[in-house]
Amino acid sequence: MAEAQRILKPDGTLVILLLNPLSNFFKKRHERPDSYVRNIKHRDLEKIVEDVSQFFTIIKKEYFLGIKDEELFNSRDPNVASLYCITAKSLS
Numbered sequence: 001m002a003e004a005q006r007i008l009k010p011d012g013t014l015v016i017l018l019l020n021p022l023s024n025f026f027k028k029r030h031e032r033p034d035s036y037v038r039n040i041k042h043r044d045l046e047k048i049v050e051d052v053s054q055f056f057t058i059i060k061k062e063y064f065l066g067i068k069d070e071e072l073f074n075s076r077d078p079n080v081a082s083l084y085c086i087t088a089k090s091l092s
Helices: 002-007 024-031 045-053
Strands: 013-019 056-068 071-073 081-090
Touching: 013 045, 024 056, 045 056, 045 081
Parallel strands: none
Antiparallel strands: 013 081, 056 071, 056 081
């Protein structure tokens, strides 16, 4: 996070997109032995937000993009939305 803060332009915006580990999409893929999702080490979203907030002011946190089978749809439901987005501004 320190490096992201260092290289971000003044008044720049940091956008972090993460797979949502609470989502059905994530859970189904995590069950597969050959899935890339099994390699994701940082799954605690609140801990990630806490770490980001040491260097940035959190502007928004949101769940979005529902995925079921081959269908994409709007969703803010943490159990359905496949992505979690953190939008932040530098503290300095």
